[in-house]
Amino acid sequence: MSKAAYFILAVLLILLVMVLGLLVGSFETDAGLLADAFFQYNPDNLTHFSIIHLRLPRLLLALVVGASLAFCGYLMQAMVNNGLAEPYLLGTASGASLGAVLVFFGIVEITIAGIYMPSLFALLGALGITLLVVLLGYRRGHIIPTQLILAGVALSSLCTAFVWLLTYLSDTEGKLKSVIFWSMGSFERASWQLLPYPTVALGLALLLFLFMQKQLNILLLGAGRAEALGVQVARTRWIILITVSAVTGFAVATSGTVGFVGLIVPHVTRALMGATGKYNLLFCAFVGGFFMLLCDLLSRVVYPPAGLPIGIITSFFGVPFFVYLLSRKNYNFSS
Amino acid sequence: MRQIRNSYFRKYPLLYSCLLLLLFSCGGERKPAETERVLQDGLGREVHLKKQQPARVMALAASMTEMLFAVCDTASIVARTPHCDYPAAALTKPVVNNYPVDYEQVLLLKPDLVFTVEGITPLEVADRLQELGVPVYYFKFRKVEDIFSGLDEIGRITGREQQAKQLTDSLRQHVAQIEARHQQQQPPLKVLAIAGYDPIYVYGHSTVITDKLRILGAVNAVEETFSPLSREQILKANPDVLLGGTPEEMEKSFFSIYPELRKIKAYQHNRIYAPTSDLMGRASPRVVESIRELEQFLYP
Numbered sequence: 001m002s003k004a005a006y007f008i009l010a011v012l013l014i015l016l017v018m019v020l021g022l023l024v025g026s027f028e029t030d031a032g033l034l035a036d037a038f039f040q041y042n043p044d045n046l047t048h049f050s051i052i053h054l055r056l057p058r059l060l061l062a063l064v065v066g067a068s069l070a071f072c073g074y075l076m077q078a079m080v081n082n083g084l085a086e087p088y089l090l091g092t093a094s095g096a097s098l099g100a101v102l103v104f105f106g107i108v109e110i111t112i113a114g115i116y117m118p119s120l121f122a123l124l125g126a127l128g129i130t131l132l133v134v135l136l137g138y139r140r141g142h143i144i145p146t147q148l149i150l151a152g153v154a155l156s157s158l159c160t161a162f163v164w165l166l167t168y169l170s171d172t173e174g175k176l177k178s179v180i181f182w183s184m185g186s187f188e189r190a191s192w193q194l195l196p197y198p199t200v201a202l203g204l205a206l207l208l209f210l211f212m213q214k215q216l217n218i219l220l221l222g223a224g225r226a227e228a229l230g231v232q233v234a235r236t237r238w239i240i241l242i243t244v245s246a247v248t249g250f251a252v253a254t255s256g257t258v259g260f261v262g263l264i265v266p267h268v269t270r271a272l273m274g275a276t277g278k279y280n281l282l283f284c285a286f287v288g289g290f291f292m293l294l295c296d297l298l299s300r301v302v303y304p305p306a307g308l309p310i311g312i313i314t315s316f317f318g319v320p321f322f323v324y325l326l327s328r329k330n331y332n333f334s335s
Numbered sequence: 336m337r338q339i340r341n342s343y344f345r346k347y348p349l350l351y352s353c354l355l356l357l358l359f360s361c362g363g364e365r366k367p368a369e370t371e372r373v374l375q376d377g378l379g380r381e382v383h384l385k386k387q388q389p390a391r392v393m394a395l396a397a398s399m400t401e402m403l404f405a406v407c408d409t410a411s412i413v414a415r416t417p418h419c420d421y422p423a424a425a426l427t428k429p430v431v432n433n434y435p436v437d438y439e440q441v442l443l444l445k446p447d448l449v450f451t452v453e454g455i456t457p458l459e460v461a462d463r464l465q466e467l468g469v470p471v472y473y474f475k476f477r478k479v480e481d482i483f484s485g486l487d488e489i490g491r492i493t494g495r496e497q498q499a500k501q502l503t504d505s506l507r508q509h510v511a512q513i514e515a516r517h518q519q520q521q522p523p524l525k526v527l528a529i530a531g532y533d534p535i536y537v538y539g540h541s542t543v544i545t546d547k548l549r550i551l552g553a554v555n556a557v558e559e560t561f562s563p564l565s566r567e568q569i570l571k572a573n574p575d576v577l578l579g580g581t582p583e584e585m586e587k588s589f590f591s592i593y594p595e596l597r598k599i600k601a602y603q604h605n606r607i608y609a610p611t612s613d614l615m616g617r618a619s620p621r622v623v624e625s626i627r628e629l630e631q632f633l634y635p
Contacts, residue, residue: 026571046598050567053595110533111591118533174531181534181563188534188565189592306565 010286017293061190062296063289068251070288072244073262080145087248087262091129094159096252099125104178119253126249143237184309185258198250217276260314377475388494389447395433396455401619476618478546520552527556529579534563577601581609608632
């Protein structure tokens with residue numbers, strides 16, 4: 001299949017899963033009712049209201065978060081030149097969890113001026129820990145990938161230890177449930193107010209890297225050869241780090257930590273499109289979005305009506321497909 | 336008959352001797368001591384008591400401590416958990432951590448029997464206590480009547496049947512009076528009782544709250560659920576009354592997170608109430624107090 005065909009297929013599949021996702025919920029919905037909700041919207045009809053204000057933003061958030069994590073995973077793997085890298089490598093997920101958990105344990109009110117504080121603190125936690133990790137991975141004007149990975153692992157462990165300490169000292173079951181729920185990821189809080197933040201972050205990042213795809217591909221050859229070929233490796237790495245921390249930070253802040261997507265979707269992309277395709281990043285975002293939408297739909301079909309935590313589904317359904325893909329394509333990370 | 340038995344014994348003396356030996360050896364181990372008493376708890380488990388009547392008891396759940404204080408001799412209650420704060424007399428008892436269970440402290444206090452509730456104490460903890468020589472008796476509460484029969488059971492176990500009966504007769508009478516007042520509620524009010532805001536957990540259908548609502552001529556707005564509720568589920572249930580916090584608290588910590596839920600009838604008609612959390616969450620002798628509190632909310 002040609003690369004253009006893969007793109008068209010991805011878009012069609014996204015639309016198909018979106019429509020199916022709009023049909024699934026507590027209120028029984030058929031195609032006619034769905035069309036009415038869009039073209040003859042009645043705000044007093046609770047089914048219409050649910051389709052437009054609950055299901056649609058949820059699906060769009062799943063799409064954006066899936067795309068964000070896959071996109072950031074691709075960038076991280078290119079930056080450290082290692083197929084095991086993923087967006088949470090910089091401590092983003094643990095930092096975000098720590099931020100959110102601090103709010104659950106009462107450091108501030110749960111909402112201030114209508115802003116949901118766990119999300120804001122998760123964003124601050126993600127950015128803060130990422131900054132620390134980068135500072136530890138930085139030496140004489142250069143980012144040292146190995147040092148960066150080790151710093152990420154160490155600080156993630158430290159944040160996780162704090163999260164567990166707070167959880168252990170928790171005095172109510174409700175707080176425990178909040179922490180557990182957050183750590184497994186969910187799109188249940190999706191709303192039209194929340195959606196612009198991760199969407200704008202992803203949109204800007206995609207736009208930026210559409211012009212930097214060439215540098216990314218050269219970076220896969222290793223820092224020395226990339227320098228020799230005229231790529232400003234240090235600057236490119238800084239741009240990647242800032243982008244990944246911001247985009248992942250917004251994704252985690254809106255939906256908790258969803259594992260696995262950022263790790264496997266970049267591999268799927270390279271398996272289908274080749275290691276150095278011109279539009280790999282864009283395709284990776286599409287596949288990530290589609291995969292997350294599919295997992296969200298499956299979670300709600302398998303365990304209706306609220307659905308299973310999304311992190312469980314991404315692993316359950318993602319791993320077998322991933323193993324199949326790796327074996328079928330005789331896939332190699334950088335060639 | 337005697338001849339037949341004798342002839343068998345003569346035929347197979349070795350077999351009979353072995354069987355007799357086996358019988359005596361088993362009997363030596365398994366034969367209950369004269370004072371031992373075997374009970375069956377709410378989960379169908381066998382509970383072996385070393386004495387006919389336990390002289391020292393304790394509970395691993397706040398609701399159970401309330402029940403013990405309602406029936407038992409106060410001096411016989413040897414401990415409380417950090418969560419047990421009612422009645423006031425409970426606060427004078429030594430504290431035993433119940434999560435995780437402080438086994439050493441339990442052994443130090445030498446209870447003859449420990450009471451607890453399904454879901455509060457894991458079964459493996461009960462097994463461990465049993466190994467350490469401390470029997471654990473579980474209760475399971477689904478209905479208001481289960482609480483009363485539980486009080487009667489505690490009375491039977493601890494030799495305080497009379498005290499327990501007096502108490503439960505009175506409680507049953509109060510409940511019957513309240514129930515009689517609300518049998519003609521048509522249509523019944525749909526009530527959603529929130530247990531956690533983020534994610535949204537509610538008191539499900541098989542909890543005592545459902546029975547309290549039935550007594551008040553109302554219904555629980557949700558079917559059985561153990562997982563968090565989605566906003567769409569709540570919109571579909573569209574409850575008439577919401578229990579979970581004062582209107583101000585719920586506005587700040589619930590409706591501001593889920594503004595879409597402002598569409599439900601309870602919000603539109605400002606029927607949001609804050610029941611006392613201990614009365615809602617504990618299956619205790621204060622259940623009548625809890626029903627009366629709910630009655631005031633549902634029929635102001």
